[in-house]
Each structure stands twice: as structure tokens, then as C-alpha cells.
Amino acid sequence: MQTTTTDALPAVVFRDVVKVYNGRVTALDHVSFEIARGATVALLGPNGAGKSTAIDTMLGLRTPTSGQVRVLGMTPSAAVAAGKIGGMVQTGGLPEGAKVSELVGLFRQLYRDRRSLRELLRLAGITDLADRRADQLSGGQTQRVRFALALAGHPDLLFLDEPTASLDVEARREFWQSVQAIAEQGTTVLFATHYLDEADANASRIIVASHGRVLADGTPAQIKGYTSIRTVRFSTPEPDTSVLLRLPGVGDVLTSDGVVTLRTADADATLPALYALGRPVRGLEVGGGGLEEALLALTSDDRAPGADGYPGPGRAVPATSGPAGHSASGPAGHSASGPTDDPASMMTKAG
């Protein structure tokens, strides 16, 4: 039924899209990008970056204040009505009183082009949940059922808004395997996440967003280049900021109550020099180049990534990089920790 002309169009076109809530909060601030057919793209950013708003807009759940959104060459609502889109939105709960198999069965029947019930249960890893009541599942199980619903109609384009939020490590791995299998069948996938490692491992392109703007757009390798910054934290009596600032690689020094936080572009050079100062250094932690750091590097100036990725000396360190302020990367540190759910360690591995 699809003509070749619409197949040649990009899967998603975002042209100068603005979304303002209640006339005050700007969730999307002149955002433009295109997503090619068959691509797997991550939308990466901290909470409040506008990721969900962008996805809701592409799904027709929200209308942009201005700008143009095209999905598969159509308006979002036309694409949804045509059954071409599958989506896992945030807070997409399940109804009361229905069994998982009934729920998935219903969604199959709402689409003309549908996967078999068995395939859906298998793809989402919920075969053993088929006879369970959908309103009595755990968060992770609910998430997987919603994944099955998103796949029910054999979508050309799949939107996943923080799809692994309540999955454990094993379920995550299985989830991304299924996504990969679907992508290999030609489905375009756009997912939102605030984990750089998740974006790195599963996307061929990463769009980094913050405060409603696109900060960077490139391959995972390019994006990771922004995150070479490390946070070094330790306590020492009477720290001398001017000395610490002269250590190799160090860009910022923040001290509070004898706790020093350095941000360095070259931790390997900074640490020997720090110990060479001969002053007592206790409780040393090296934190990953978290997303927050990457975003700071991106927002601070227009310097090329990798060359000198931190904000220059003398620039005030924003509150978000203070000891308690990390929302996306958690308390910096644990650079040697194993495969945990801790986003901070994921960032480290990625960087």
C-alpha cells in the first residue's frame, strides 16, 4: 500500500519545533533534526531535557507550539491512525482486570499488519506471564508488557521513552537484544535514555539534548569524546586552590569543608602530580566523565571536543557539579566498580 515516494522520506522530520507549556516552560527550544529510515537513534539527556516532550510530539500526544513535525511523511496523528507507529511512552500503565494475553491480543487486533501473539510474547520475554493479570505485575514486568504492545502492529517506526527504567540488568540485556532484532528487520528505532552507555551500545547515532535544545548530534564515538573529563575528589587539610589549579589537566577546583573536587581533562597526569605535592590526600575518588560533565563541556563554549574539554579556569562551577548536585551521574566515584546499575559507573565504562 505504501508508495515508494513516502518510503524515501525520512522517518522523522523535526523542523524548528518549539513547545512551551502554560506559556512559561519551554520544553523544546527550536529543535531541528531528521532521522533516516532504518536508523537506531538515541535521544540522550538528563531529566527535563525535553526528551519525553519530543517523543510525545512525534506520537501526536502533544501538539508543538510552533514548527513542523513529520513522521513517515505524515502528520503524527495520521501515522498513528495508519498503525505505522509503535510506542512505549513514560507512565503508560496497564488497565485493570485484563490478562496479559488478552491485552496483547487486543493490541494485535487494533492493527492491520500484526505480529503473532506468540512472537510478541517471546520478543518481550513475557511468555510465562500470559495468563497473569496485567494489573498485578511488577514494574519491570509491566514495562515488558508495554514493549509487546508497542510491537503489536509491526511498526515501521518504534518510539521508546526510557524503556529500561525499571528493568534489572539481565532484563535490560534481553530487552536490547529484542530491539536489535527488530531494528534488523528494518524498523526505525528512536529511544530516549539518560544512560550514555545504553545509547552507546544500542544506537548508531546519538542526539544529546538539554533544556530543550540539541547540544550534540553524532556517532557514539563522537559523543563519547565529550566525556573525557574526570572528577577527582579527596579530602585534605587546608587545601590551596591556586596550587591545585596548576596541576596538569585541572580545569576547576571546588573546595568545601576540606573536601576538594577537581575536574580534569587528564586524570592520569593529575593524580601523580597531586601526590607529588606531598600533602595528605585521603578518601580519593575518581568519578566518571558523567553525562552532566559532558553536557557542561558542551554548553560551556564552542571548543572542539577532546582538545580541552572542560570549562576554562576562573569559570564558576555550576551548582550541579557540587558534591550533592549530580542528578544524572550520581555521586562521582567508584571508577573501578563492576557492572552495576549505578549510572556513574556506566559513564565511566563508556568514557
Place this chain on the structure above:
Amino acid sequence: MIAFLRFELVRTLRNVRFLVMLVAFPVLIYLIYAKQHGMSQGLTVATLLLVSMAVYSGMGSAMFASGPQLARERQNGWMRQLRISPISTRGWFAAKLVQAILMIIPGLAVLMVLALTYGHVHLAAGRLGELLAVLVLGTIPFCALGLVIGLLFDTQTAQVAQMITLLVMAFLGGIFIQWSDLPHGMQLIGKLLPSYHLAQLGWNAAAGLPLAMSDVAALAAWTAALGLIATWRWRNESTTA
């Protein structure tokens, strides 16, 4: 739409306690009062009360069939999930209406059986058929009303809003007390409500009197208005999640 309707019915029927509670109250009232002697509006008490309780039960079932559940599912995000499926606004609305209409049948059936046996109500087959048709079709505006309440109120307030609406409908519509006994101002308000017109149609059908077109028109107007509000809210629903 058929698949969606079947899905909605299956999961509602699973909630047996809810179904029993919907029917219990009007049945109880009928059992208490149906044995009273007397005539009013050309009907025996047992017949008059049959219509009143059938209207009350129909209104309640139609509204509670969907309203509070819709409010909960709007809040937990199920509605967003449905909104990004290809189900059309019209398909969703039609399925929800049919679901609510089917929900009034248990209450109606129990009351009818009670009236014909316990209440010794005698109605010719034709008149009974007319009455049933009026009672079923006449609850359509209340089905839409339940949807509107579920779409406008949140989980906590939807239940209360339904109850208040139902009681106002019942009292001012002349179902719990005779409309002519109401204060003048309330009579005027009552006459605007769909419950008043449905009850009039019901009593007229039971008494073998001609049905007034004005009553039918009023119910149709309510249905149209509430249907527009419900479909408009469904289309624009995305802000709560």
C-alpha cells in the same frame, strides 16, 4: 472496535462484586416499597416504582460502568497507550457507549423479574417491550455522562462527582420524590435534566400513553452535547500523565 469492546466487556465482567453492588440498591428499594397500595399517574405503585428504580439503576450502571475506571486509567497512563494505537476516537467512544449500555442489563433484568413476580405488575407484551426499549435507549446520555466525568475528574474526585451527579439527577428528575412536589426553582432545573425526560418516557410507556417527542429530543440533545465533550477531551487528553 469490536475487539476493543470485547476486551472491555471481559474485564468488566470479571469484576463481579462491582456488578452486584450496582444492582443491589435499587433492588432493595423496590423490595421495600413495591408492596404499597395505591395509584399514581395512572400506574400502580409497583409499576411506578419499577420505572423509577429501573431508571435509577440504569443511570447508575451506565455512569459507574466507565467513569471511575476511566479516571484511574487516565491517571495511570493506559489512556496514553490507547491513544497511540490506531483506535479512532469514534471507535473508542462507540465501544465505550455500548459497553455502558450492556452494563445496565443485569439491573434491569433483576428489576423486571421482581416486578412481574413479587410486585405482580401486569404489562402487555407490547407495552413491556416499549418500556424496555425506552429504558435501554434512554440511558445512552448517561453512558456519555459517565465518560465525561471520567475524563474531567481525577481518580479521587470522579467517584464523588458521579455520586453527586447521580443523586441530583434522581432527586430533581422526579425519581425519588415526585417532580410536582419539588420547589418551583428546582422543578425548572429538574425539567432540564435527562433523568426527568427518561422517567417521563418510562412512565408514559408503562401507562400506554404516547411518548412525547420533546422528551426524546431532550435526551438526544444531551447525548450529542456530552458526546462532543467526551470525544474532544479524549483527543486532547495528554496533560495528566
